[in-house]
Amino acid sequence: MTDYAPELNLLIDGEWLAAGPRRTAPVICPAHGQALGQLPLADAADLDRALDAAARGFARWRDSPVDERARVLKDAAALLRARAPLIARHATLEQGKPLADAQAEVLGCAGLFEFYAEECRRTYGRVLVRPVGRRSLVTKQPVGPVAAFAPWNFPLHNPARKIGPAVAAGCSVILKPAEETPASALHVAQALVDAGLPPGVVQIVFGVPDEVSRHLLASPVIRKLSFTGSTAVGKQLMRLAADQALRTTMEMGGHAPVLVFDDADIDAAAALLARSKYRNAGQVCISPTRFYVQRRVYDRFVCAFVRHAAEVVVGDGLFDGVQMGPLAHARRPAAIDALVGGAREQGAELLLGGRRMADRAGFYYLPTVLAGVPETARAMNEEPFGPVALMAPFDEPEEAIAQANRLPYGLAGYVFTRSQKTAMQASAAIESGMVGINTTVIAGHDTPFGGIKHSGHGAEDGPEGLEACLVTKTIHEAT
Structure with missing residues (x-):
């Protein structure tokens, strides 16, 4: 277990932040019950900095050329494939799944990024039929900064599902992965940073879940909530999201x-x-x-x-x-x-x-x-x-x-x-x-994944995953 990621960090505004004076929590190997490392937990100042960075990151990324978004996602996918053996080992150490399953999960993340690298080129609108001298356009725009919460059961794929379509759409993201499996999410983020994703587009924070969610979802910076987890927690987050009238994508419990x-x-x-x-x-x-x-x-x-x-x-x-x-x-x-x-x-x-x-x-x-x-x-x-x-x-x-x-x-x-x-x-x-x-x-990658009733609403993956990160605007013009 000595080759587990030696340093666990937060990622805010392109900067990797170590524990320092912050509170920490142990990361436990489920196969042996032993501590793998200490995870820094974000405080209120860290969350405020993440919100400010996400606002600035969105202002820059929303107008980025589609070719740049596609290139970043494709290059990140290539890095994930090249690093798959190490990433899979870290995922197995902190989550417990067989190494072959973790390896397949890394490759699945790469495939998802590659799908959205192509899908972002198909963010189509339409021009409506109008009399001469008039024009009506239906356009798609990124929804804005996304607050995303991912669980521990698929510690690589769940973060990729949150980040991939948001980056493809032109949004910024603040992701809180599970504290049980931090290195996996950090590997996904590292691939994007190394692929040239600008500072502020993706932030990774860890912390006491209720504290983090309340802080982020109370901010007017956040425009969308994306959650995967239990129905009980999802309902609580939807209540918080309602106060800011946030768009939500909820993938909750099943049976x-x-x-x-x-x-x-x-x-x-x-x-x-x-x-x-x-x-x-x-x-x-x-x-x-x-x-x-x-x-x-x-x-x-x-x-x-x-x-x-x-x-x-x-x-x-x-x-x-x-x-x-x-x-x-x-x-x-x-x-x-x-x-x-x-x-x-x-x-x-x-x-x-x-x-x-x-x-x-x-x-x-x-x-x-x-x-x-x-x-x-x-x-x-x-x-x-x-x-x-x-x-x-x-x-x-x-x-x-x-x-x-x-x-x-x-x-x-x-x-x-x-x-x-x-x-x-x-x-x-x-x-x-x-x-x-x-x-x-x-x-x-190309099919919607989501539920109904108390299992949630909205979908991830496929064109629907990208659509969830976009808003529709109609423009009417008379000359």
């Missing part, structure tokens, strides 16, 4: 249902879903979690799923062959224990896991499968955000759809069937922003 119909390829579905469920230790907002399986194939699917789940190799993500690392911080194992214990008390059957790995110093939890979980169990109503799969049978399709839509969340849903008719009907009926049919791959 993804999986509908497995009796005509599906059961063995293939079980293998694919087990891999997806335990990716990133289940700490994924779109993780398949509530498995509703048609009764005729319920036992067969559950047995196959348990078999594949039992084969998942758990350990330190830096070691070859590891498929699932620890949970991200010390609070998560206790939270998972409480959900599993509550479900069992209400009659759920524990088929696999259900406990911490007591022989490990880190925050490990075994892949867990619960069957016959009643809908009243907390785990069936609150997002576990961990390696827990919940199984329940259904008889008729209408029953499965009702269960899928029962909760206030609506981020992702999955359907497994060989019937095109069933796939079309179920995917149309599921109330979520994204649906996967016979696949769990539901994100891409």
